[in-house]
Amino acid sequence: MSQITLPGLIDVHTHLRVPGGEHKEDFYTGTAAALAGGITMILGMPNTSPPLTTPEVMQAVLARAQKDVLCDVGLFAGASPDYIAQLVQLAPFAAALKIYLNDTFGPLRVEDVPTLRACFQNWPADKLIAMHAEKQSVAVGIGLAAVYGRAVHFCHISRREEIELIADAKMHGLPVTCEVTPHHLFMNEADYRRMGALADMRPVLGTPDDVAALWEHLTETIDCIATDHAPHTLAEKQSPKPPPGVAGLETSLPLMITAVAQNRLTLDRLIQLMCDNPRRIYNLPPQPETWVEVEMTPTTIRSETMFSKCGWTPFHGWEVAGRISRVTLRGQVVYEAGKILAAAGNGRVLGMSD
Ligand code: DOR
Ligand code: ZN
Numbered sequence: 001m002s003q004i005t006l007p008g009l010i011d012v013h014t015h016l017r018v019p020g021g022e023h024k025e026d027f028y029t030g031t032a033a034a035l036a037g038g039i040t041m042i043l044g045m046p047n048t049s050p051p052l053t054t055p056e057v058m059q060a061v062l063a064r065a066q067k068d069v070l071c072d073v074g075l076f077a078g079a080s081p082d083y084i085a086q087l088v089q090l091a092p093f094a095a096a097l098k099i100y101l102n103d104t105f106g107p108l109r110v111e112d113v114p115t116l117r118a119c120f121q122n123w124p125a126d127k128l129i130a131m132h133a134e135k136q137s138v139a140v141g142i143g144l145a146a147v148y149g150r151a152v153h154f155c156h157i158s159r160r161e162e163i164e165l166i167a168d169a170k171m172h173g174l175p176v177t178c179e180v181t182p183h184h185l186f187m188n189e190a191d192y193r194r195m196g197a198l199a200d201m202r203p204v205l206g207t208p209d210d211v212a213a214l215w216e217h218l219t220e221t222i223d224c225i226a227t228d229h230a231p232h233t234l235a236e237k238q239s240p241k242p243p244p245g246v247a248g249l250e251t252s253l254p255l256m257i258t259a260v261a262q263n264r265l266t267l268d269r270l271i272q273l274m275c276d277n278p279r280r281i282y283n284l285p286p287q288p289e290t291w292v293e294v295e296m297t298p299t300t301i302r303s304e305t306m307f308s309k310c311g312w313t314p315f316h317g318w319e320v321a322g323r324i325s326r327v328t329l330r331g332q333v334v335y336e337a338g339k340i341l342a343a344a345g346n347g348r349v350l351g352m353s354d
């Protein structure tokens with residue numbers, strides 16, 4: 001049995017559900033799930049209730065995070081036509097700006113050009129703009145990157161047409177980057193037909209050809225693996241109107257390390273996709289003396305051992321090639337042999353002066 005040591009991984013797409021969704025996840029359980037998954041820094045999404053669209057909400061949520069987090073956390077500000085005038089005041093508290101162009105969980109949406117123009121003109125140049133953009137909305141994002149000459153990061157790209165368009169944009173030298181999720185790499189629409197709501201998320205699972213396109217572009221066009229960890233309770237998923245989204249923090253590295261064991265990507269590429277590129281793209285601080293030890297031994301993913309409050313994963317029962325044995329953050333062992341050893345508040349919160 002061999003052992004691999006990786007740098008602390010970074011997930012630039014996590015839903016931590018604070019405020020308003022604490023029955024699904026909170027800062028403690030979400031960051032515990034991160035550490036159990038070998039992830040030492042995460043960026044939390046703004047589609048909370050209320051959403052992270054004003055400096056007041058943002059400051060209050062950052063203060064709550066500082067009490068509870070086990071790993072390092074930054075938060076996205078959410079773009080909204082209702083609060084667009086306060087965008088500049090919001091920026092100091094945020095790691096980046098998130099613009100939702102397409103329908104998903106929660107009411108945050110931007111569907112008008114004046115709001116898009118205000119975002120691109122007023123959001124500080126040293127902070128990134130990320131987009132939930134599907135199908136032709138990707139072309140909208142690429143157009144804005146070209147017009148304003150500023151970087152755009154595309155979240156959870158899932159279709160052949162989207163990744164090929166981004167490859168074309170990169171070929172033309174446009175400043176665009178993108179992430180894909182493990183669920184879009186390892187599942188397809190047949191899994192949705194089999195599992196229903198438990199395999200429903202936005203973007204929806206792709207066709208086998210979409211999945212093949214993502215794997216083809218993993219060595220070049222794709223910049224990051226991001227989880228889109230989107231926990232909802234089993235009761236919510238089994239309700240008449242199930243919300244979209246699945247957990248991902250604890251299964252991302254086990255799945256990707258399995259792809260390495262199967263020679264579908266190299267370990268060096270995994271480190272670029274899950275650590276180096278996320279840090280560079282989002283301009284995130286270094287984490288000295290931080291690493292993750294992985295035991296390369298066949299392991300079965302189990303819902304019962306999850307730290308995420310939602311307590312279920314669509315990958316339950318899957319066999320993977322390794323398990324996270326120990327995580328060290330800034331010289332301190334924070335996770336070992338299935339146990340969290342860090343104390344609440346141990347993590348650093350980006351955007352808080354300390
Ligand atoms: O499936 C999803 N769930 N996609 C998103 O974009 C949002 C997320 C959520 O917040 O539940
Ligand atoms: Zn999204």
Ligand code: ZN
Binds near residue numbers: 013015229
């Ligand atoms: Zn998301």
